[in-house]
Amino acid sequence: MNILIATDGSEYADHALEFMLRFPFPRDSKMTVLTVVGDIPMLPAELDALNEAQIESLEQANKRLHEEAEELVKREGKRLRQDGWPGETMVRSGNPVEEILRTAEDIDADLIVLGSHGARSARRFLLGGVSDRVLEYAPCSVLIVKNKSGEEIPAAIEPGTNAPYRIMLAYDISEAASVALELCASLPLEENSEIRVVNVMPMITAYRQDVRQHINSIWLQKKQVMQAELEKSVRSLKWATPNVTTQLREAESVSDDILIAAKQAGSDLIMVGCKDKGAIKRFLLGSITHRMARYATCSVWAVRKKHRDV
Secondary structure, X not given: OEEEEEOOOOHHHHHHHHHHXXXXXXXXXXXXXXXXXXXXXXXXXXXXXXXXXXXXXXHHHHHXXXXXXXXXXXXXXXHHHHOOOOEEEEEEEOOXXXXXXXXXXXXXXXXXXXXXXXXXXXXXXXXXXXXXXXXXXXXXXXXXXXXXXXXXXXXXXXXXXXXXXXXXXXXXXXXXXXXXXXXXXXXXXXXXXXXEEEEEEEOOOOOOHHHHHHHHHHHHHHHHHHXXXXXXHHHHHOOXXXXXXXXXXXXXXXXXXXXXXXXXXXXXXXXXXXOOOOOOOOOOOOHHHHHHHHHOOOEXXXXXXXXXXX
């Protein structure tokens, strides 16, 4: 797996790196650490008004920003290498969203990892808005790492080892869900890891009794089909861990109920398949995935097939 880690040096980006060091990614994965730095913003009229001493000071300040960025990725890259992950570091200049997406394409990334929020500083990029846009337009899967509120920082583990995770797989009968299921089943999970496969059936409201009778029959059939699909998913996931359970739920809002289920189960990670609407242009995230990524109290891995413009 080719993984791009976007960082700005904030505590949220640090949570993302800690996640990387603890999560059981395939050991042949390659990690690339990226930070994006922008020069101090100045309008042309503002630049014209500067004297030579001020211009030199501005150049020195921008130089320092780039030096700090180099120091940041060097430090983060060292932490990954100490944990046994091969990879490289990059510093790019420009718009954070554009540079993250461009780098993901340049290195043919399978996954982009970034924190849910960033530092409000001129020398760093804000991962709050950046994560939303990267998630929407990325050519590959995106993992948004969140530090679960109210929980203590996990205890350190030995380099080269991983921690058990509680994963919730949001599942339906779709190609996107199958891709997420296949990925989840391929992870070398640690002992005591847990996977909960959840499907939420959107409730249909009908007020006429004759319509309700027809719907009830169809609804029962749909539940039987979905329950059978959930049982099939368990057989696939047994390769990853024996601790696999399923849950079939009904709710008016699919995304909200998945978030409720994840919170009730104490999940560390929600995995959900993204439904791609075509390779010619980037697809806009459906409301379900978007809401889960934004409002989940745990990390969210939006799984999609890599695609390229043609």
